[in-house]
Amino acid sequence: MGPLDAAIALAVVAVLVALTLLTRWVLLSRRRSLGSAEDRATYETLHTAALAAPALRSGLDAESVRQALPHLRQLIGAPTVGITDTHGPLGWAGTDETEHTAELVAVALEHGRTQASNRVIVAPLSVEGRVVGSIVVVDESASAGLARTATEVAGWVSSQLELAELSASRTALMEAELRALRAQISPHFIYNSLGAIASFVRTDPERARELLLEFADFTRYSFRQHGDYTTLAEELRSIERYLVLEKARFGDRLRVVTRVAPEVLSLTVPFLTVQPLVENAVRHGLERKPGPGTLTVIAEDAGTECLISIEDDGVGSDPETVRAALAGRTSSPSVGLANVDERLRTVYGNDHGLVVETAPGLGTKVTLRVPKFTPTTVD
Incomplete structure (x- = not known):
């Protein structure tokens, strides 16, 4: 291969490399532009809620709260988030703020309405009209917007807890019906079977x-x-x-x-x-x-x-x-x-x-x- 041929070959290689890099840059640019910021925020919110839902569907207890709290904290966007039932705290993501929030929690549970102070927001959780607990949000700047967010998240958590209670009720109903069925069939069958056995x-x-x-x-x-x-x-x-x-x-x-x-x-x-x-x-x-x-x-x-x-x-x-x-x-x-x-x-x-x-x-x-x-x- 002569000097001219080598130069041409190098030029072709350089052009191919440049085209490859340009294509990759265009594709990456398009990938970054897929969906607006609002679309991506909506996706992240729904995805985070979906991660918290399975634990909440099992009911309100310490284990379900432990699994759901990290996702709820991310959903609300506050440094500290806790969940209580009507007896006291079930868990915290962030700093344990039990002593500083107890009074506000008691008011929220009693009246069934969101309560707020300079740094604490408490939104009640309810199932079929009954207050069963609360979400506690602690932030140094507890704004009105954060209070609305906490209230909306509490409403969504309440809906998941209602589904959990419905599932438990359906299971209890099936078990009760099964017990009733056993009681219903047993006298007739036992009487006839023992009579037939006795005859032999x-x-x-x-x-x-x-x-x-x-x-x-x-x-x-x-x-x-x-x-x-x-x-x-x-x-x-x-x-x-x-x-x-x-x-x-x-x-x-x-x-x-x-x-x-x-x-x-x-x-x-x-x-x-x-x-x-x-x-x-x-x-x-x-x-x-x-x-x-x-x-x-x-x-x-x-x-x-x-x-x-x-x-x-x-x-x-x-x-x-x-x-x-x-x-x-x-x-x-x-x-x-x-x-x-x-x-x-x-x-x-x-x-x-x-x-x-x-x-x-x-x-x-x-x-x-x-x-x-x-x-x-x-x-």
Whole structure:
């Protein structure tokens, strides 16, 4: 390569390097210009609030306050921020100002309005009209703007605490309904099962022993004291034990058809969801029917959901009576029907309640749809 060729090559390289640097500078300049200062401030505010929200959704206690306070302090933009309940401070981000703020906190909690002094602002936290605590802001220049910010943040924190209380109330409601369901099904089932077992004690002791073991396993599952959820496989195993005991009582009068897709066996379902519907079909549909009857239990894979149906060819019911029972307008003779419907709606939403098809003399079919996502850990 001659001197001229080398010079040309160096010039080309220099131009390429310059173009590369220019391109990089343009791209970085555009990146810095993406979004206005207001847009970036809005994003930072929403992001900080999102970081504080999960802890607040667990309720107002020392641990949730410890996790949320750093984000709330950043959101308010003050050197010291604390949170109290109605009994006293739960935590501080910054300097512990307990002694200097107690009097102002007491006034804010009593009157439910933001209180301020030269360096302290106290904004009350309320849930459904009840004052449950306060946000305390300490700054050497406690301006009116800072007071408005503290009040707005307190309002947002209050909304998160209301969601936490709503979640706790829904959980407590489900637990109460589950206890009521256990109490409702136990007397009838225990009476009939023990009667059936007793009938075999003299004539077939080995059969009586097997039935007694089935009874023990069934009741152990039904009355366990932990876990709001189970798998469909566990629920179906409990149903199988129940039907073994009922067949001992009904003999050839009870025919059972089961069709379950293997891929839905691991599905998580609310505890005692399907079992009460099966008991209802036997007790209120087939038991009252003269002659033999058939119970059909089907669990199908339906894309993002599992479709479960319990059908009997028993005596059926008046559709209006069933609608009234599900709506809570009247007491229902059906074991657990309204209870299961309410719990399904609580967990999955109102569009996942029971669908009941029935008419006098034409049997009953109850259908439910269970989403395949897992709402909680199975115990």
